[in-house]
Amino acid sequence: MQPPPMQSTPSPLDQLADIHLPGNVSWWPLAPGWWTLLALLIIAIACVFLWRRHQRQQYYRVIAQQELAAIYARYQQSQDAAAYLHALSVLLRRTALTAYPQRFNASIKGTEWLNWLDAVCPGSNAKFSSAIGESLLNSAYQKNPQVDAAGLYQLSEQWIKLHRNHRQKVPAPKPAPQKAAAVSEANHV
Incomplete structure (x- = not known):
């Protein structure tokens, strides 16, 4: 017996459709890693900007410290306390x-x-209202003043480094204490 005649059937491979390629990958929306990198970049730029602004705002302190050192060096050479x-x-x-x-x-x-x-x-331990600072007021008018030049230098250097500037909150200065007689007279009137 003979096998039945073969019908011409298409090959199953011929029935397969071509591979569909995906579309081009879009830039948007970004993957979470790119968003994180972008956020870190923005934070880094902001930090650099704020640091540079702070450096510019505080540069007067550097200049003042350099001038203070020059004044002290001149004093050590000339020993002219009044100057x-x-x-x-x-x-x-x-x-x-x-x-x-x-x-x-x-x-x-x-x-x-x-x-x-x-x-x-306010962070300063030494005070200008102490004996060292008082020499700024009294000794400038004496012929040969005796001053603690090193103490004044350290006090001034500490003030230049630690004082608060106009961008920081500064407590209001306390009024000078009044004498008891002046207070009682003010209350009397």
């Missing part, structure tokens, strides 16, 4: 005027000036 005290007072006032352009009253004098210096530098 040292004058230059130190001018430097502190210029630094205060730079740090507080709108709020600093350049005309304050005496113990009010020393109290103001103490008020804007």
